[in-house]
Amino acid sequence: MSEAPKTDHAYDGIEEYDNPLPGWWKWLFIASIVFCPFYWVYYHNGAKGRSIQDQYGVALAENTRLQFAEIGDLKLDGPTIARFMAKDSWVKVGESVFRANCVSCHGREGEGKVGPNLTDEAFKNITVLADIGKVINNGAGNGAMPKWSNRLHINEIVLVSAYVAKLRGQNVEGGRPEEGNKIAPWPEPVVEEESDEEGDAKS
């Protein structure tokens, strides 16, 4: 080290040796600069499905499909919605459907924006539990509430219905005022004997 030449630079009498960077280090540095545009183009600018986010999305969808295979195609009726209201891990899947598709009109917590408040006790198109599924499937208000039958899987509609049914009565603050009529309470939740034939959503 002490044989190394010194730089001309000195400050307060402190001098520096002129040690060059090792060759391998410089080449690694240059190689990584040469490599990076290719990496960037391939993973971030190239075909769909290559980025980490895309791969994550694909894996997530795959997982949901596996879970749906577990429960089969559900029926969109009151008893089925009631049954899934009691299964928290499936209600969470319904919640994610809501977050992805419904918050723009119904608000993050269902408090209402363009669409009515779903957290109060009054409804325009709903008198019994099954009506939630019908409205989501077929739409309402001449399309002001879009129909989802061609955009969501039938199970997603059942599960988001269960989530929406559970929003009722939460009366989120600052929500839209009540619209429509007050309706009778939902039927008592069906607590199944742990048959487990349908399993619970695994996360």
Ligand code: HEC
């Ligand atoms: C483009 C805006 C919009 C989107 C997106 C939307 N809704 Fe609606 N929704 C409305 C409007 C507007 C109404 C009221 C229709 C009417 O006046 O009869 C409504 C009504 C409803 C009702 C019946 C409420 C009642 O009082 O009768 C339910 C339940 C509902 N929406 C659930 C959902 C769910 C679940 C989603 C997501 C899958 C969703 N909505 C997405 C606008 C929307």
